[in-house]
Amino acid sequence: MTTIQLLASILLRLRPWATVAASVALAGCSVQGPANGLTHDQGDAIIAELKEIHRTLLEQQRDKPADPDPAQPAKVQLDDSALHTLGAASAKVILVEFTDYQCPFCKRFHDRTWPDLKRDYVDTGKVRYVVRDMPLSFHAAALPAAEAARCAGEQGKFWELHDALFALQEKLSAATIRKAALDLGVAATLFDQCLKNPATHQAIEADTAEGDRIGVNGTPGFVLAEKRNGKLEGALVLGAQPTAVFTSRLDALLGAATPPR
Numbered sequence: 131m132t133t134i135q136l137l138a139s140i141l142l143r144l145r146p147w148a149t150v151a152a153s154v155a156l157a158g159c160s161v162q163g164p165a166n167g168l169t170h171d172q173g174d175a176i177i178a179e180l181k182e183i184h185r186t187l188l189e190q191q192r193d194k195p196a197d198p199d200p201a202q203p204a205k206v207q208l209d210d211s212a213l214h215t216l217g218a219a220s221a222k223v224i225l226v227e228f229t230d231y232q233c234p235f236c237k238r239f240h241d242r243t244w245p246d247l248k249r250d251y252v253d254t255g256k257v258r259y260v261v262r263d264m265p266l267s268f269h270a271a272a273l274p275a276a277e278a279a280r281c282a283g284e285q286g287k288f289w290e291l292h293d294a295l296f297a298l299q300e301k302l303s304a305a306t307i308r309k310a311a312l313d314l315g316v317a318a319t320l321f322d323q324c325l326k327n328p329a330t331h332q333a334i335e336a337d338t339a340e341g342d343r344i345g346v347n348g349t350p351g352f353v354l355a356e357k358r359n360g361k362l363e364g365a366l367v368l369g370a371q372p373t374a375v376f377t378s379r380l381d382a383l384l385g386a387a388t389p390p391r
Contacts, residue, residue, distance in 0.1 A: 227350055
């Protein structure tokens with residue numbers, strides 16, 4: 131863990147309002163939610179605490195070996211959920227995203243990074259892309275959006291609504307979500323039945339629980355993985371990182387990947 135990462139981790143534990151600073155630093159929406167605006171005194175307190183943390187870290191690390199190679203992050207394992215997936219089933223590398231339709235950092239990834247990854251890796255058959263849900267509790271429209279996308283998926287319109295929801299992010303509401311689905315040709319009766327089905331919500335909860343278990347502490351959260359013995363094994367990438375972060379890691383995985391089994 132780098133000094134910056136450790137500082138961000140400690141900030142998350144300092145006070146509720148420190149979550150804002152840590153969330154921005156990690157380029158993602160924190161599961162702990164936003165805080166109220168900072169007062170002048172609170173801002174001074176953050177600065178003072180950061181200085182103290184930095185001093186403590188320097189003392190602790192003075193006689194310690196360097197941090198491990200960041201190119202070798204801790205491995206995680208998760209189920210291979212293929213419900214919402216793009217790309218060749220035979221792809222050696224799998225990119226899993228835990229997303230929230232109301233998170234601006236998820237939209238940043240969707241708008242800025244995803245088109246390049248889709249063109250160069252998914253459409254070429256090198257990488258399989260999987261979307262899993264992690265609607266954060268303080269985003270009122272995130273859960274209804276996730277449910278709607280799943281229900282549109284039952285009628286073959288998942289990816290169309292997935293894209294439409296991000297395009298509508300600043301206007302998301304029950305009404306705009308429903309209209310977006312129906313505008314895509316989704317049958318209203320089947321759509322409404324799916325939304326009322328407890329299994330739809332339970333599936334989203336299962337995705338969120340899986341993300342929590344492997345350490346996804348905000349959205350977007352990613353796993354860059356290979357399939358081994360029916361499971362996905364790989365490393366976490368947290369936040370809407372620059373495209374180069376994904377391409378470098380994907381290229382490294384593709385160069386070393388073994389055939390899926």
